[in-house]
Amino acid sequence: MTRTDDDPQTRTLYRGRWLTLRQRGRWEFVERNNPGGATIIIAVTDEDKVLFVEQYREPIQQKTIEMPAGLIGDLEEHGDEDACLAAQRELEEETGYACERVSVIHTGPSSAGMSTEMMVFVRATGLRRTGPGGGDESEQIVVHEVPRQDAGAWLLRMSREGYSIDPKLFAGLWFLEHAEAFG
Numbered sequence: 001m002t003r004t005d006d007d008p009q010t011r012t013l014y015r016g017r018w019l020t021l022r023q024r025g026r027w028e029f030v031e032r033n034n035p036g037g038a039t040i041i042i043a044v045t046d047e048d049k050v051l052f053v054e055q056y057r058e059p060i061q062q063k064t065i066e067m068p069a070g071l072i073g074d075l076e077e078h079g080d081e082d083a084c085l086a087a088q089r090e091l092e093e094e095t096g097y098a099c100e101r102v103s104v105i106h107t108g109p110s111s112a113g114m115s116t117e118m119m120v121f122v123r124a125t126g127l128r129r130t131g132p133g134g135g136d137e138s139e140q141i142v143v144h145e146v147p148r149q150d151a152g153a154w155l156l157r158m159s160r161e162g163y164s165i166d167p168k169l170f171a172g173l174w175f176l177e178h179a180e181a182f183g
Contacts, residue, residue, distance in 0.1 A: 018071075030115045036072025037118035038110065039087045042172045043068060043097065045127050049145040050176070051095050052155075053133075054163070056140070064164040065144070065155060067172050068094040072120070083107075083120035091124055095143045096133030100126025105175050110168075119168065121175060148176065 013021040013028070020031045032038075043051040050067075057064045070090030073081050081089070084102040092098045105121040133143045146154045151173055159165045 029113075030117075032071070032115070032117045034071050034073050036081070036083070036086065037107075037120060038069060038071050039083045039090065039120045039122055040067050040069040040168055040172065041087045041091050041102075041122055041124050042105070042175055043091060043095070043099065043124040043127060044148060044176065045097070045145060047145075048148045050148050050151045050173070051091075051097065051127075052144040052146060052151075052169070053094050054142040054144060057164070060164055062164045063162070064166060065158050065169065066166045067169055070094070083122060087120075087122045087124060092130060092133075093136055094133055094139070094141050096129055096131040097124075097127045098130045099124035099128075121168075121172065123175070123179070 007024070010022050010024045013023055015021075015033075018033055020033060022029055022031055041051075045051070052065050053068050054063060054065055056062070068091050070086055070093075072083055072086040083104060087102045088099060102122050102124050105123055107118055107120045109115070110117045110119045134141050144154075152170070155165050155169060
């Protein structure tokens with residue numbers, strides 16, 4: 001992720017706990033205050049079910065369906081973690097599943113015209129249930145285990161029911177179907 005703290009062409013408009021609003025020329029953009037970006041976890045159980053999470057998102061004031069995800073190094077005690085460690089932590093916290101392995105599939109911007117945040121797609125394998133999931137004390141996450149062959153249709157049905165569907169989910173499903181291209 002590109003940091004702009006030392007860039008004389010960039011002006012800070014506002015700095016909050018998690019985000020900083022910057023301006024460079026006429027362009028305004030958001031910078032994550034944690035330098036690691038975020039990870040999105042593609043996780044499939046031994047029963048070939050894809051794990052999705054449902055939660056209310058304040059910025060859009062709507063319930064969303066997402067893959068498990070989280071910020072990398074967002075808290076002081078996680079400051080030195082990489083995408084794979086963050087993914088393991090977030091997967092277990094949000095879904096109640098631990099995993100044996102995590103591998104990076106792809107890294108790219110979450111919204112290149114608005115934010116410096118980089119998203120790291122990872123694949124978690126060797127899942128085992130360790131708890132109920134649901135997130136930390138600040139979250140109210142509902143876990144959905146959806147058969148892989150039904151996942152696309154399920155997401156579209158949830159959209160028709162009024163849920164906001166993160167478009168990155170379709171990329172995650174594509175990565176699952178084309179796993180051989182990513183090693």
